[in-house]
Amino acid sequence: MELELFSTAFLSALLTIILIDLVLAGDNALIIGLVARNLPKETQTKVIFWGTFGAIFIRAVMAILVVYILAVPGFMLAGGVALVWIARKLLTPEGNSETSSLVKAPAVTFGAAVRTIVIADAVMGVDNVLGIGGAAQGSILLIVLGLAVSVPIIVWGSQLVIKLVDRYPSVILLGGAVLAWTGYTMVVREPLLITWFEGHPAAKLVVAILIFSISLSPWYSERLSTELKPLVVLLPALLVWMLAFEVAGSLWKMQVDYLLATGPGEYLLEALRWVGWIPLAALFLWAREQFIARAARRATSPPLRLSR
Amino acid sequence: MLLIHRSQRAANAVRAVSAGGELFVASVVVCMILAAFGDAVDPTFLGEAGLEFALFDLGGEFSVLAMRHWHLLQLLVAGGVIAAGIAVLRVAAAAYFRSLHPGLARSVDKVPIKF
Incomplete structure (x- = not known):
């Protein structure tokens, strides 16, 4: 489904994608730093470049894949349920931030370092890509714009994002609410359930409150x-x-x-x-x-x- | 490992959030649930029952039934308006109830009344 350019629906979907990008951005800079910390100086520069490139490439591949996967009956529902869990996890207070188990040991070779960075980004980016895929409603343009927003965050924008959410923690709450809303729209758009929801319109309200009450x-x-x-x-x-x-x-x-x-x-x-x-x-x-x-x-x- | 977890305040957003921010997000969530309600209710049923005009149709786009077509931008604006309205009401109510409490006997602005 293609949304009309600069319509309210389009701008709203874009805003949803930007919010999801902000609150679900992975800490790539930290991962690259942790992985490359024991490598020689000249290899470190190469690892930073190829690690960032690999992270962006894997994010683009995942974003394209998620559009096709969500078109398969059943996956929209699964994606919506997953977004509820992601929203809940986002809002759950964290004691001490844990380092991903993928990067606990520093890499010793160039190949191992790039591989670890790419795998870590793929694992961290699943929730982000799923949220963007759900919010984009199948629009390739919005997926591309979502990537255009998330790539600068991966490469340069980490400090800006940290400052923003540190100053305004309500952005995280809004992100959680938007994720829950996206999850709800994905569940009610599920092709296998559309007919059932038409026959049971009140169930939509129950599903909405259920999703918000959990997330x-x-x-x-x-x-x-x-x-x-x-x-x-x-x-x-x-x-x-x-x-x-x-x-x-x-x-x-x-x-x-x-x-x-x-x-x-x-x-x-x-x-x-x-x-x-x-x-x-x-x-x-x-x-x-x-x-x-x-x-x-x-x-x-x-x-x-x-x-x- | 999310980027936001580098900030202690953001990682504990539910505890660190300001009252104003929390009110805004809560208003947006209420609008989202109302939009889902508008999506769930059959307009013909309400029309037949005569409830549409009595309860929901407050005038065109502001009816709950019309909210089913609202997108995030509209929900954010509506949430902002509701939050601002509640904040103004809270301030006005606080000022009103404060004036009902008697001042301290020896306060400067106390008007001495003797019979």
């Missing part, structure tokens, strides 16, 4: 009091429960709408849908309380002394 949970769980923390699990679980009945109704041709129910079985099913989750939620809260109490007892009990 933004690190954010709102920070603002919830201890008593309300279980909502982080209960709200998405309840939405999945409701959605499961809609899906089951379609798969097994059951009537899950109480206004249209005819037999006692259908009324029972409807009752299970609206009330059945309450014992499960109570069980979860009880198990959680038990777990917290046991952890507190273990923390306060004196350490065991081994007698000889």
Whole structure:
């Protein structure tokens, strides 16, 4: 699908791509530095050039591939779900930043250094490319523009990005929200589900709230009091429960709408849908309380002394 | 290994975010959910029930049903307007409720009233 140039849809997709590029940019400069730190000076210059070139090349190949992969039925849904996980991971507070296991050991040869840089960039760029592919809605021009934005970030823009997100951490929250929104649009655009969503329009709203409640949970769980923390699990679980009945109704041709129910079985099913989750939620809260109490007892009990 | 994790504030954005920034993003998220709601609701159903004009059609493009066609730029602008509105309301409400509290007995601007 080609978007009209400079239309609101086009500019919005471009803005989405820029935001995704900003918040999901990989730390290529650090990786190149770590990989090349033990190499001789003259080899280091070559490694920096070819490593950067290889990183850009692999990013371009992945961006082109993702457009074709997302056109395959089923992959749009998988990509949308993956974006939800990426958004959640983006918003989860980090203790200490870990160095990728790919670059813990410095390279000893030129070839090994370039290979490590390219593999590390490919691993780090998967989420970025997936987000761009989802936001571009199949437009090759937007993919190219996405690359045109991400390449300067890879090569020169790292300090600028760090300064921006350090000054305005809300950019990260906005990035998480935009990723969740992109994930939602990918899920509802999935060719295998379009007909189903047309028959179940309310499910779209449930899916939207489910996606936002999962991907933004690190954010709102920070603002919830201890008593309300279980909502982080209960709200998405309840939405999945409701959605499961809609899906089951379609798969097994059951009537899950109480206004249209005819037999006692259908009324029972409807009752299970609206009330059945309450014992499960109570069980979860009880198990959680038990777990917290046991952890507190273990923390306060004196350490065991081994007698000889 | 994301670039943003080089900044301690960005890596802990949910804790370091300013109140204004958080309000803006929360408003954008609300707009996104409203747009999904507009996408989920069948307009003909609302029209038949007579609810479209009663609840949603606040005038052309600002109706929730029209929000289904909104893109990110429009959602950002709407989120910004909502956030600004809430911020103004918060300031005005704070000023109003502050004026309802009696001043300290010995404060400079206290007007002495004797019967």
